[in-house]
Amino acid sequence: xxxxxxxxxxxxxxxxxxxxxxxxxxxxxxxxxxxxxxxxxxxxxxxxxxxxxxxxxxxxxxxxxxxxxxxxxxxxxxxxxxxxxxxxxxxxxxxxxxxxxxxxxxxxxxxxxxxxxxxxxxxxxxxxxxxxxxxxxxxxxxxxxxxxxxxxxxxxxxxxxxxxxxxxx
Amino acid sequence: xxxxxxxxxxxxxxxxxxxxxxxxxxxxxxxxxxxxxxxxxxxxxxxxxxxxxxxxxxxxxxxxxxxxxxxxxxxxxxxxxxxxxxxxxxxxxxxxxxxxxxxxxxxxxxxxxxxxxxxxxxxxxxxxxxxxxxxxxxxxxxxxxxxxxxxxxxxxxxxxxxxxxxxxxxxxxxxxxxxxxxxxxxxxxxxxxxxxxxxxxxxxxxxxxxxxxxxxxxxxxxxxxxxxxxxxxxxxxxxxxxxxxxxxxxxxxxxxxxxxxx
Numbered sequence: 485x486x487x488x489x490x491x492x493x494x495x496x497x498x499x500x501x502x503x504x505x506x507x508x509x510x511x512x513x514x515x516x517x518x519x520x521x522x523x524x525x526x527x528x529x530x531x532x533x534x535x536x537x538x539x540x541x542x543x544x545x546x547x548x549x550x551x552x553x554x555x556x557x558x559x560x561x562x563x564x565x566x567x568x569x570x571x572x573x574x575x576x577x578x579x580x581x582x583x584x585x586x587x588x589x590x591x592x593x594x595x596x597x598x599x600x601x602x603x604x605x606x607x608x609x610x611x612x613x614x615x616x617x618x619x620x621x622x623x624x625x626x627x628x629x630x631x632x633x634x635x636x637x638x639x640x641x642x643x644x645x646x647x648x649x650x651x652x653x
Numbered sequence: 654x655x656x657x658x659x660x661x662x663x664x665x666x667x668x669x670x671x672x673x674x675x676x677x678x679x680x681x682x683x684x685x686x687x688x689x690x691x692x693x694x695x696x697x698x699x700x701x702x703x704x705x706x707x708x709x710x711x712x713x714x715x716x717x718x719x720x721x722x723x724x725x726x727x728x729x730x731x732x733x734x735x736x737x738x739x740x741x742x743x744x745x746x747x748x749x750x751x752x753x754x755x756x757x758x759x760x761x762x763x764x765x766x767x768x769x770x771x772x773x774x775x776x777x778x779x780x781x782x783x784x785x786x787x788x789x790x791x792x793x794x795x796x797x798x799x800x801x802x803x804x805x806x807x808x809x810x811x812x813x814x815x816x817x818x819x820x821x822x823x824x825x826x827x828x829x830x831x832x833x834x835x836x837x838x839x840x841x842x843x844x845x846x847x848x849x850x851x852x853x854x855x856x857x858x859x860x861x862x863x864x865x866x867x868x869x870x871x872x873x874x875x876x877x878x879x880x881x882x883x884x885x886x887x888x889x890x891x892x893x894x895x896x897x898x899x900x901x902x903x904x905x906x907x908x909x910x911x912x913x914x915x
Contacts (some may be wrong), residue, residue: 500715505706509699514706521715584792586698604664605696606703611661626657633663633692 492532492541496525499542502607503549509602510553512591520556524549543609547617550599557595589639597632600625654678659685663692774837776882779857779891780875782834782843787853794830794845804831808842812860814888818844819856819911824904826854838862838889854894856908862889870905872898881905885912 503524507517527548528535535544590598603614604625611629615622638644654675661667662675679686786793796804801818809816811833818828826846834841839861846854868884879901882891890912892905 497711497716500711501707501709504709504711504715505703508706509703518712518715525715586695587702590699601695602699606699608664611666626660629660630656633660633695634688636695637688637691 495541496528496545499545500525502542503545506546506602506607507549509590509606510595510598512587520549520552523552527552540613543613543617546603546607546609547619550618553595553599585640586636589636592639593632593635597628597635600628601632601636604629659689660692663689663696775857775859775862775884775889776871776873776880776891776893777875778836778841778859779855779882779893780873780878780880782841782857783853783855783878783880783893784876786832786843786845787855793853795832797830798828800830801828808833808858811840812842812858812888814860816842816858817911819908821846821854821904821907824907825849826904829853836860852894852896854892854896854904857889857891857893859889859891860887862887870902870909872902874898883909 500521503521504517507520507524508514511517511520524545528545531548535541590601593601599618600614603609603617604611609617611622611625615625618625658667658671658675662672662679667675679689796807798804805816805818808831818831821827825848827848829845829847831842831844834843836859838859841860842858844856844858846856848854862884867886870881870883873880873882877895878893879896879898880891880893881901881904882889884890890908892901892908894901894904896904
């Protein structure tokens, strides 16, 4: 039993860098990100019995993180201090792809779009695995991905996010 | 061509025959090609932004508690440990001594009673903000000194007080600009200055101080960053730079005099 626990522990530790990267991109700051990772790991341990050893531990942990993040957003609306006149006058000129501006634009996306984009673009999960991790239909994954990318492109170009985006068939 | 397939093209996940079909479609639709190319650049840029987290050392506080270990020990200290890890990454603390503040030699007469947790936090947070932003080459400030009028109006509005960045030209420092930061007690304004050699100085102005008493100058050393700080009403001020205590105290005096109400 101890051996099994040691092995799971090692596999869980191996997931930490990716969990941290995703949490950092999702929350926008490293202290909140590490809190989220810590909560994810604690809940993962508490529920380790529910994980099937033949399952994908990483996807399972990302699912836990997703649920915790949704809970957090529900509890505490994000601080609104920055947006009003702190950001908008300084929209970057069109055509530049500056990393710092990208990070700001990313945080302006709705959380549901940000999650899908990060799991696909950064985590390079298969679309089907994203659907399973977030517990949403594949079609929703694809439409959120499309919206996230277009909104991000517009924000980076200093344009307002599109009200009506293409409908994915 | 359906949108889901175009998205899969962006991520390079189409089978070869569909990949070729989309390539042909894009050759005839330059606007679509530009849109999808922008999405590919987003993918690359997201990796550029966040991949360094993969190689960052993992704080001990984040290592999973083994099921055999008492799990309830973790939450009490982990947030502090995470904070220390962040600060260590920013180069604020040199060694294991951590947050120990050394010397409060120029205390202006208030006793130790005034130095509560919030007061002790001021130089620490100022030093962290200094360490985080002064090495920035491209974006040391959010609003540059060339837009000084806007800078002053913006930060004054945020902090609910008319702020004027002090002039330190006589001391050899020019204003670079400023930024807004979150603080424990409310919004914080950070003004940054630089001298001809590139040495940077930051003035950290924090709102919402609750001590209800003014303090004299206090000094704290955080790693190689010296901090002079004081409380004036509900505002806390901290001047940080990696210079000697004597030079910093002269700068702090110049700042203090200019902040006095006329």
